[in-house]
Amino acid sequence: ELKVEQNPLFLSMQEGKNYTIYCNYSTTSDRLYWYRQDPGKSLESLFVLLSNGAVKQEGRLMASLDTKARLSTLHITAAVHDLSATYFCAVDIGNYQLIWGAGTKLIIKP
């Protein structure tokens, strides 16, 4: 079965702290995407990871991909309230399709 598992599914943290969201997947793929969704809004593309060892950084967020371990991480450094959102990973399985994780709801408290 094709599965993408995110953990944790819910994360409440203090501003200034660091944390990591994990995305494990069950099939071979070398393309993985991270999206952000604010409450009541649509999804916004954050990172596109296209090969093993890919690392992308934008501000306080850094994403990486290990295709051999079938694992991607989204690391948050010195969290700020504006990063509160739900984060989804999605794995490209070919044939124009993505398999989505369930999302990680991140709440950052002042």
Add this chain to the structure above:
Amino acid sequence: DGGITQSPKYLFRKEGQNVTLSCEQNLNHDAMYWYRQDPGQGLRLIYYSQIVNDFQKGDIAEGYSVSREKKESFPLTVTSAQKNPTAFYLCASRWAGRGGHNEQFFGPGTRLTVL
């Protein structure tokens, strides 16, 4: 400006009615998608289309229908056979050529409520 538009933003349906959600893109993307999102949940694929006049069922196609007569447009009809259609509906598109990132870009969504 290039992008994906969905209309209406909010839609109310009486039981037994069919309703059609619009999705238009001017990104010249080949592939288009419809997803359903229930509160607090992830995305579930309803239908997708790789090319004009062709589309495939996703994981939850029952009670829905689509058409792809033009590259820019991929409307979704929620039929009366869909027993629990209240949800947030998201349309996405993707460029399918070589050498690109190929990520899906999303429209703003339509929130459908059954009265």
